Structures are given as structure tokens and as C-alpha cells.
Amino acid sequence: MPDEEPVRSGMPERTWSPPALAVLATGAVVLLSGTAVFLGALFLSVAPANSLSQRYQDQVNGLVYPEFEQNWKLFAPDPLQQNISVDVRVRSATGDGDWVDLTAQDIAAVRGNPFPSHADQNLLRRAWDFYDSTHNSQDESPIGSRGRLAEEYLKRIALQRIGPTLLGAPITGIEVRSATAAVPAPPWSTQHWSTEPQYRQLPWWPVSATDFQGLS
Missing domain, CATH: 4.10.810 (Virus Scaffolding Protein; Chain A)
Structure with a gap:
């Protein structure tokens, strides 16, 4: 053929x-x-x-820094021995608002979610770690050239959660604090220690309209 x-x-x-x-x-x-x-x-x-x-x-x-900061280690780190939450309150012409637990919001968004977002798990936590590593805990003065950047980063994350107004008036100030509590001992342990939170309260930071630029 x-x-x-x-x-x-x-x-x-x-x-x-x-x-x-x-x-x-x-x-x-x-x-x-x-x-x-x-x-x-x-x-x-x-x-x-x-x-x-x-x-x-x-x-x-x-x-x-700050968006692509890495926190991995060659060997596994020690397990967490403290729970740290980040609270925020804002100020406007109407007065000061109540404290809002931003970490509790993240935990609520992650718990029970089979596909939790990276932002809910790490954004606020890493922002606080960034601030903590670049500031003196005694007087909150910045250490090194990245201190001011850490402040702006943490402030903008908090403002994005809270929004631009309080009771109809523009926000003029914001204050952040951390609450650190020791992880309780397991039921089988004979050791006991206080789990009462210890607060670290930062000074008020001024807020203007430019702080909300680029925030959705």
C-alpha cells in the first residue's frame, strides 16, 4: 500500500x-x-x-520590610509560652472609644475556617512583633531606622480595621496596647502560675486623612 x-x-x-x-x-x-x-x-x-x-x-x-518579612528558622522554635493580644481604641471630637480586641477578631475568623487567610493568621501578629523588636519597651522610643516604619505599619493596620470615623466624627487619634498572659499549665501539671494579662500601653498617635490613603 x-x-x-x-x-x-x-x-x-x-x-x-x-x-x-x-x-x-x-x-x-x-x-x-x-x-x-x-x-x-x-x-x-x-x-x-x-x-x-x-x-x-x-x-x-x-x-x-515590612510586607515580605520572613520569620522562618532552620530548626523548630520553642513553643509559645505566652498569649499576646493587640487592642486598639480611637479618639474623635465625640470622645474616646472603647478598646477593641483586634486579635480576637482574627481568632474568630480563623477558628473553624478550613482555609483561613494568611492575613488573619499573621498580619497583625507580625506587625506587633515588628514594632516590639524596633522599640524600647520602657519609653516606646524607636530603635534603629525601622522604628518609625513599624509605627506607621501597625497604625495603618489598626485604622483599616476600625475605619475613618467614630460616632460620625473623623478619627483624630489612635492608641494601641498589648495584653500578654502566660499560657496556663496543663491539667496534669503540678506547677501553677498567674495567667492575669500584663498590659503594655503605647502613647496616642495622631491620625489624619492621609493615614487612610490606600486603605480599603
């Missing part, structure tokens, strides 16, 4: 012009290079101090 000719579709075979191939190749190189730089910066931010991370510390910090 004579060889059968292959069946050809009516669609013409696609060919890329040299300029199109050059654009695609350039785009691929840019994307791969950007990904490599970003992953490299994340690695340097968590790696032990070395000559490269020290030389480019400002650039690495500018890219990583």
Missing part, C-alpha cells in the same frame, strides 16, 4: 517574527532576573550576617 500522507489541518502553522521572539526572550529574562533578585534578597534577610548582606543591608531592608 502506498504511504498515506499525513492529515494536515486547515490552520496555518504559527510562526513568530524575530522582533516578537526578541520581546518574549527579553520579557522572560526580566521576569527570571527579578525573581532571582527577590528570592536572593529574602535569603539574605534571614541568613546569618555576612559581607554581602552587610554591604547591601539598606537595599535588602527596603525590599523585604
